[in-house]
Amino acid sequence: xxxxxxxxxxxxxxxxxxxxxxxxxxxxxxxxxxxxxxxxxxxxxxxxxxxxxxxxxxxxxxxxxxxxxxxxxxxxxxxxxxxxxxxxxxxxxxxxxxxxxxxxxxxxxxxxxxxxxxxxxxxxxxxxxxxxxxxxxxxxxxxxxxxxxxxxxxxxxxxxxxxxxxxxxxxxxxxxxxxxxxxxxxxxxxxxxxxxxxxxxxxxxxxxxxxxxxxxxxxxxxxxxxxxxxxxxxxxxxxxxxxxxxxxxxxxxxxxxxxxxxxxxxxxxxxx
Numbered sequence: 001x002x003x004x005x006x007x008x009x010x011x012x013x014x015x016x017x018x019x020x021x022x023x024x025x026x027x028x029x030x031x032x033x034x035x036x037x038x039x040x041x042x043x044x045x046x047x048x049x050x051x052x053x054x055x056x057x058x059x060x061x062x063x064x065x066x067x068x069x070x071x072x073x074x075x076x077x078x079x080x081x082x083x084x085x086x087x088x089x090x091x092x093x094x095x096x097x098x099x100x101x102x103x104x105x106x107x108x109x110x111x112x113x114x115x116x117x118x119x120x121x122x123x124x125x126x127x128x129x130x131x132x133x134x135x136x137x138x139x140x141x142x143x144x145x146x147x148x149x150x151x152x153x154x155x156x157x158x159x160x161x162x163x164x165x166x167x168x169x170x171x172x173x174x175x176x177x178x179x180x181x182x183x184x185x186x187x188x189x190x191x192x193x194x195x196x197x198x199x200x201x202x203x204x205x206x207x208x209x210x211x212x213x214x215x216x217x218x219x220x221x222x223x224x225x226x227x228x229x230x231x232x233x234x235x236x237x238x239x240x241x242x243x244x245x246x247x248x249x250x251x252x253x254x255x256x257x258x259x260x261x262x263x264x265x266x267x268x269x270x271x272x
Contacts, residue, residue, distance in 0.1 A: 111265040114157040121155075122146050122268040127171070136162075136179035136199065140266060143170045151228050153269040159234035159257030160184065160223060161266050172268070176260055177235070178202060185224035186235055188215065194224065197235050197254065204236055204254040211250055215241045221254050229269065 115121050124146075128139035142148050144167050154161040154174050162182060166173035175182055178199040186197040186206055193213035195206045206221055219238040223229040240253040 111156060111267060114155060114267045118155070118267055118269060120270040122148060122270075123265060124148075124172075124268055125265050126263045136176035136182075136201065136260075137165070138162075138174050138176065138263060140172050140174055140268070141170070142268065143168045143172050145169050147270070148172045148268050153223075153228035153230075153233070154266050155229075155233055155269065156258055156263070156266050158259070159236065160229065161258055161260075161263065163228045164268065174266070177204060177256060177258070178260060184229065184235065185226045186221050187224045187231070188213065188238070189220045189222055190216070195221075195252075197221065200253075203239075204256055206238070206252040206254050208249045209252060211248065213250065215250065215252055217241070219252075221252075 111123055115123055122142050124140035124142035126138045127141045130137050140148075140154075148164060148167050150164055150167055152164045154163060160177050162174045162176040162179070163184075164172050165175040176199070177184065177197070178201060180199050180201060182197075182199040184197045186195050187193065188195070188206075188209070191213060193209055193215070195209040197204050197206055199205075204221075209215065215238055217238055217240070221235045221238065223231060223233040223235060225231040234257040236254040236256040236258075238252045239255045242251040242253070244250070
């Protein structure tokens with residue numbers, strides 16, 4: 001007798017029977033979990049799987065939307081970035097300008113105070129110096145047209161700068177106090193001892209001071225009345241004293257009152 005079932009029919013039958021058995025097992029597991037009052041491991045696993053699947057889909061969707069949005073906004077963002085960069089450069093330039101103006105303002109206020117003490121003085125700015133540093137001479141932006149004359153004293157708010165040694169119509173040369181060829185009559189305020197202030201290229205040496213003078217470190221040295229300066233303009237303070245056995249005079253090293261490395265504006269005196 002020939003069987004009416006083929007091999008394919010047998011596989012279908014076994015598949016149906018297997019599905020019925022699996023469904024029965026799932027039903028039994030669910031019924032048992034329901035009686036125990038807790039979720040079955042099948043429900044928990046299914047919930048976790050679908051939650052993970054949903055999160056993945058949401059993440060991919062958000063990334064896609066963000067990418068599309070960024071692509072569409074690219075020209076606009078590039079324009080904004082260029083505008084911000086230009087604004088940043090403008091702010092940096094303005095900041096540098098304001099810092100320079102503030103720095104100059106402090107110098108201008110200082111020289112105005114000096115001018116208030118010396119009526120008739122000529123305010124000038126330093127515009128050049130000896131690049132080879134062979135002489136301590138600076139150029140100022142005022143000359144004969146402004147009333148500057150040779151041998152006129154030059155000061156700033158803190159004290160003696162030097163004296164004018166050359167005059168052009170619109171500029172002048174100023175020999176600084178610290179130049180080795182500079183000589184200025186000087187007086188030690190405490191005790192009124194006389195001497196001559198001579199430059200040493202970086203400081204000032206007070207020469208020809210009487211051996212009777214009781215010099216001390218910190219003594220203020222000022223100008224004596226002379227051709228270039230009124231009496232009493234600060235020259236600097238004594239920082240070291242030199243004694244030589246049998247010498248007629250004593251010498252002192254003086255730290256200048258003026259900061260020669262940062263001369264900005266000066267005041268040219270009209271004369272004693």
